[in-house]
Amino acid sequence: MANEVLRVAMAEKGETSESLAAKVRVDPKTAARWLAAGRIPHPQTRVAVAEVLGRAVAELWPEPFRRRDLPWFRPWVELEQDATSFRWYEPLLVPGLLQTEGYAHAVLSTGALFAPAVVDEIVAGRIARQRVLDRDDPPQLVAVIDEVVLRRPVGDRSVMVGQLGHLAAVAGREHVQVRVIPADGPWHTGLAGPFVLGRLPDGTELAYLDNQLRGQVVTDPVDVASLGRRWESVTGEALTQRRSIELIRGVAETWT
Numbered sequence: 001m002a003n004e005v006l007r008v009a010m011a012e013k014g015e016t017s018e019s020l021a022a023k024v025r026v027d028p029k030t031a032a033r034w035l036a037a038g039r040i041p042h043p044q045t046r047v048a049v050a051e052v053l054g055r056a057v058a059e060l061w062p063e064p065f066r067r068r069d070l071p072w073f074r075p076w077v078e079l080e081q082d083a084t085s086f087r088w089y090e091p092l093l094v095p096g097l098l099q100t101e102g103y104a105h106a107v108l109s110t111g112a113l114f115a116p117a118v119v120d121e122i123v124a125g126r127i128a129r130q131r132v133l134d135r136d137d138p139p140q141l142v143a144v145i146d147e148v149v150l151r152r153p154v155g156d157r158s159v160m161v162g163q164l165g166h167l168a169a170v171a172g173r174e175h176v177q178v179r180v181i182p183a184d185g186p187w188h189t190g191l192a193g194p195f196v197l198g199r200l201p202d203g204t205e206l207a208y209l210d211n212q213l214r215g216q217v218v219t220d221p222v223d224v225a226s227l228g229r230r231w232e233s234v235t236g237e238a239l240t241q242r243r244s245i246e247l248i249r250g251v252a253e254t255w256t
Helices: 002-014 017-024 027-034 044-053 071-082 100-113 116-132 157-170 221-237 242-254
Strands: 085-090 142-145 174-180 195-199 205-212 215-218
Touching: 002 027, 002 044, 002 215, 017 027, 027 116, 027 215, 071 116, 071 215, 085 221, 100 116, 100 157, 142 157, 142 221, 157 174, 174 221, 174 242, 195 221, 215 221
Parallel strands: 085 142, 142 174
Antiparallel strands: 085 195, 195 205, 205 215
């Protein structure tokens, strides 16, 4: 089935199959098949095409997004499943791929911003995403969090006990590191906001930024490199993996 939305978007931007293919670095015949046969490109390519055409990825290819995620988050979810590694910094929350169901539910229920049924759907999607860490060839995940994440209550005490226990357990896996920046450390560049750096199988690096309203996939190499420098600064403030796990376990005992 032809992709009429893609055809119109290309026409509005004055793009042909050949010109679009050149900009996103694929064969022109491949781009032509997106139009004529309605083929769905690789997630990374979908993001690149959407940027060229000034459209949302889900608008051009809605089929992969008929799922229970927030619409603006879906492009990253697609890319997340293909990534070979993540470098993830969170100053205020446990990273989504490491959250327990109870913790995720408490986070999303706060402020009554979503109806209970919507919260349940988003939590289900978040937990399903975590299966990427259980694959035979899982991505490497290095997560850096601030100590306040361990000490600020989310939900009740049992939720925090479960979350910190899970965090310590998953940090013991070979492909996962969780490192903590001590609360008595100085201000650092990461406190300006959370970010995730992901690497795809072909070596391409992408990033994801979140704010109060929605998230954004970042593909510009200059911006990704800037976040890479911030990552180096952040990790320089963090404890080692061993000391971080000791701290997580110690704080977990205070919640019992």
